Amino acid sequence: MEKIKQRSKEETKPVPAIYEEERCLLRSEEFIESEPDHHNVTSSFPTFYACKSALYRQRGKEIPKLPITPQDIILEGKWTRTNAGDNFLVADDGEDSRIVIFGTDININYLAASNRVYMDGTFYSSPGQFYQLYSTHGEINGRTYPLVFGLLPGKSEGIYQRFFRLLMNYCGEINVVFQPQIVMCDFEIAVRNVLQRVFPDATVKGCFFQFTQCIWKKTQSLGLATMYRNNDGVQKLVRRAASLPLAPINAVGYVWFNTLEDAEEINVDITRFADYVTEQWIEGTDVQFWNHFDNTGPRTNNILEGWHSKINKQLNAAHPNIYRLISLLQCIQANNEADIIQTSAGAKQRPQEVRYRRIDQPLTQLKNRFID
16 A cells, blocks of 8 residues: 555556555565465455545645646746656746746757757647647757646637747756747648748748648548549649649749649539649748758658657547646656667667658658659
């Protein structure tokens, strides 16, 4: 029972889960072989109903009462520090529209030293008191790490403006100049507008993979998915639309309108698809933002999607309580620190995933075809 009490006090995992994990050890082969009186030990082990009050008292000694509203959240002591004892709370601003930012001074220095940064939000991992967990990633020793984590109450331009103002103010407090050369983000108009104001000298790029997702979603919504599979002409049209970010920027319009002239079949839905690409991407969005012809580095935020998937699996539940999320972020921070120390010392790194190499190679080939 003492171990269960200790774990209930120190961990953010649900108390019933801790109890069951420890109780199941009573029926392990190792315990049965080492404890001759294992049957009596098990029979006398308190039920969860009998000990839950004591376990929750232990939990309450370390973890504040679970908040209902953003105003109820108490951030002090261990919830504002890394596992190594460094400050982890970059900003805590507002009451009705609260924004909380986590990161370390070293992380922000790493971010400032990274010419290319990646930004994206996830809603699944965000505590219920917030709208999204917004992460900023930078490159260190050729690898990409999450360095700053923001809990945001929405996704409006005003909220993103506050988030970056708070982050830039903290950079000023610790004498760090954060002016990346390239910022990779999603296609949210609000975040793009703010990034272009906050980093006027940076090249702000939309993720190529998300561009192709937009094209495919439109294909599906117009009922063209079946024709895409069965009609070579429709398949060519959709693929050419999805590959526009790899065309030379001054040739994007020519490539697209030439594709329309060569279209073998035209119907109402194909016309709507062509109008969508023309109005949304050729004429409605700055081509510089989504074009990657001159981009010699990563063209996608796929590595962030992988990170989001990883933390979602670790949390194992949507909209976790905030203290469980902070505990996970502290663990991620500790592992990143260890990883950076190891790689800086020359430790063998995990190679780029095969699936990402498979993506990069055909993209490069397609880009070269446009050049030719």
